[in-house]
Amino acid sequence: MTKRLLDTSIVLFGVSTLVFFLTALIPGDPVDVLLGENAAAADRAALRQQMGLDQPVFARWIDYLGGVAQGDLGDSLLRSRSVAALIAERFPATLQLALSAFAVVLLVATPLGTLAAYQKGRVLDQTASVFALLGQSIPNFWLGPMLVLVFSIGMGWLPVSGAQAPGSIILPALTLGFSLAAVSMRMLRASLLEITNQDFLRTAKAKGASGLRIAMRHALPNALVPVTTLLGLQLGALLAGAVITEVVFAWPGIGSLLIESIQQRDYPLIQGVVLVIAGSYVLLNLVTDLLLYWLDPRIRESA
Amino acid sequence: MTIFATTILGIWALLSLLSLLLPMAGNEIALESMFVAPMHEGYVLGSDELGRSLALRLVDGAGISLLVAVVSVGISTLLGTALGILAGFYGGWVDRIVSRLIEVFLAFPGLLLAIAMAGMLGPGIENVVIALSLMGWVGFARLARNQVLSLKQREHVLAAVALGQTNLNVMRLHLLPLLMAPLLVEASFGVASAVIAEAGLSFLGLGVQPPQASWGSMIREGVRYLLVAPHLVLVPGLALSLVVLSANLLGDALRDRLDVTSHSKR
Numbered sequence: 095m096t097k098r099l100l101d102t103s104i105v106l107f108g109v110s111t112l113v114f115f116l117t118a119l120i121p122g123d124p125v126d127v128l129l130g131e132n133a134a135a136a137d138r139a140a141l142r143q144q145m146g147l148d149q150p151v152f153a154r155w156i157d158y159l160g161g162v163a164q165g166d167l168g169d170s171l172l173r174s175r176s177v178a179a180l181i182a183e184r185f186p187a188t189l190q191l192a193l194s195a196f197a198v199v200l201l202v203a204t205p206l207g208t209l210a211a212y213q214k215g216r217v218l219d220q221t222a223s224v225f226a227l228l229g230q231s232i233p234n235f236w237l238g239p240m241l242v243l244v245f246s247i248g249m250g251w252l253p254v255s256g257a258q259a260p261g262s263i264i265l266p267a268l269t270l271g272f273s274l275a276a277v278s279m280r281m282l283r284a285s286l287l288e289i290t291n292q293d294f295l296r297t298a299k300a301k302g303a304s305g306l307r308i309a310m311r312h313a314l315p316n317a318l319v320p321v322t323t324l325l326g327l328q329l330g331a332l333l334a335g336a337v338i339t340e341v342v343f344a345w346p347g348i349g350s351l352l353i354e355s356i357q358q359r360d361y362p363l364i365q366g367v368v369l370v371i372a373g374s375y376v377l378l379n380l381v382t383d384l385l386l387y388w389l390d391p392r393i394r395e396s397a
Numbered sequence: 398m399t400i401f402a403t404t405i406l407g408i409w410a411l412l413s414l415l416s417l418l419l420p421m422a423g424n425e426i427a428l429e430s431m432f433v434a435p436m437h438e439g440y441v442l443g444s445d446e447l448g449r450s451l452a453l454r455l456v457d458g459a460g461i462s463l464l465v466a467v468v469s470v471g472i473s474t475l476l477g478t479a480l481g482i483l484a485g486f487y488g489g490w491v492d493r494i495v496s497r498l499i500e501v502f503l504a505f506p507g508l509l510l511a512i513a514m515a516g517m518l519g520p521g522i523e524n525v526v527i528a529l530s531l532m533g534w535v536g537f538a539r540l541a542r543n544q545v546l547s548l549k550q551r552e553h554v555l556a557a558v559a560l561g562q563t564n565l566n567v568m569r570l571h572l573l574p575l576l577m578a579p580l581l582v583e584a585s586f587g588v589a590s591a592v593i594a595e596a597g598l599s600f601l602g603l604g605v606q607p608p609q610a611s612w613g614s615m616i617r618e619g620v621r622y623l624l625v626a627p628h629l630v631l632v633p634g635l636a637l638s639l640v641v642l643s644a645n646l647l648g649d650a651l652r653d654r655l656d657v658t659s660h661s662k663r
Contacts, residue, residue, distance in 0.1 A: 235597060
């Protein structure tokens with residue numbers, strides 16, 4: 095476990111470093127990019143100082159890492175606020191969206207995956223695998239508008255975009271959860287099928303346990319380990335997938351904040367959002383590992 | 398299913414060739430025929446808000462997506478495989494550095510890193526290729542490293558080393574050929590993700606710039622007219638999904654055919 099914690103901190107260090115050096119990708123001089131080449135020398139110098147560009151790279155890097163370690167992500171170039179405050183303001187909306195999408199995933203994947211495993215090779219299983227294939231192939235920036243077309247424009251049931259109207263979370267959550275629901279369903283099906291061949295299930299059957307008891311008491315808990323791993327990884331991926339979904343539905347989270355900051359070339363804000371999403375992803379992976387450690391005695395033994 | 402997939406991918410390739418023959422034909426504006434529905438007034442797939450032919454724009458978009466996918470997957474494969482083989486073969490500090498790099502890049506889920514890089518670089522087709530290559534190499538590096546770690550214990554490799562082959566030759570002649578099958582499988586899944594990623598970046602306005610058509614930017618522009626002309630979104634999305642579906646199916650088929658058991662997917 096100590097090794098796992100150490101690894102996580104090294105990765106977080108690497109992630110912050112990579113995010114810091116993203117600015118190296120800006121073509122030419124960032125001051126020229128922001129102010130144009132004909133700006134007054136005094137303005138240029140002021141911006142240069144504000145961005146810390148008058149310092150050597152190494153000093154700026156250490157400074158950035160030090161700031162990140164204390165939760166200071168710098169200041170926005172265009173809005174007179176700190177990056178951390180701007181992100182904190184928009185983060186709850188993204189979290190709400192990600193958790194709702196996660197609920198969609200659980201509600202769809204658990205029954206479908208279980209049924210598909212028990213009906214292996216039959217119509218329901220085949221339907222489920224078509225669904226899985228579509229989940230991998232339909233991008234969310236197309237699925238979103240299509241859902242709007244059917245449920246908002248066609249049926250008039252749900253709002254087109256924004257977060258004000260009641261029910262406005264439904265379409266974004268479905269859009270974001272769709273592909274993950276498909277993958278999780280396949281995963282649950284596969285791990286249930288693998289478990290069906292295990293000795294302890296045969297023993298349970300030989301002892302005369304009912305089908306339901308075998309499914310609920312013996313098969314499902316064991317199938318949960320790989321599924322938990324996947325879900326833990328994917329909850330973080332939902333935060334990243336939320337970027338596109340938020341743009342589709344004008345959802346006021348950090349994803350749309352990221353795209354706004356890119357359009358405005360607000361470099362510290364871009365860096366801040368990217369760092370927060372990647373950092374959350376890394377920490378969620380750590381939590382997943384700790385959860386598995388607690389769930390599965392075999393992992394505990396080997397650690 | 399494989400026939401379906403190869404047919405779709407074949408059509409994709411043909412359309413891309415066509416887009417080379419008819420450069421930018423999809424940019425022709427005809428304001429007298431805006432929002433024509435499919436199969437009307439001589440427009441097979443209809444026209445958009447500027448009266449541009451959707452069919453021709455679809456052809457242009459096919460060219461862009463194929464170009465970006467092939468070039469970025471090509472660069473990712475070369476870069477990732479080279480680093481992965483070096484890490485697996487030499488071990489030690491080379492492996493430690495490459496493995497750490499892989500871990501750090503994997504800490505950026507989905508399109509996040511590509512969005513961030515494209516955002517810094519600014520829009521444009523070259524920048525999309527750079528962003529996707531820098532995002533995509535990790536999968537190949539991880540695959541190559543893991544394969545080499547087990548392959549280098551094989552007898553023919555030990556024999557080659559014992560016979561005094563240079564390290565470069567061992568990697569080139571005795572390890573690389575055995576990596577081809579799994580790399581090919583990974584590459585076809587890579588094409589699927591690159592096509593989605595290019596369209597995603599263009600949808601966000603970070604990819605190709607107007608008036609150049611890309612399937613992603615067509616969806617982006619079409620969303621505004623969803624109420625009056627849903628075909629503007631339907632058509633490019635359908636094309637995009639079909640190509641991605643086919644690349645995924647081809648990857649599955651190759652994996653079964655080439656008997657590649659371990660396959661890592663992001």
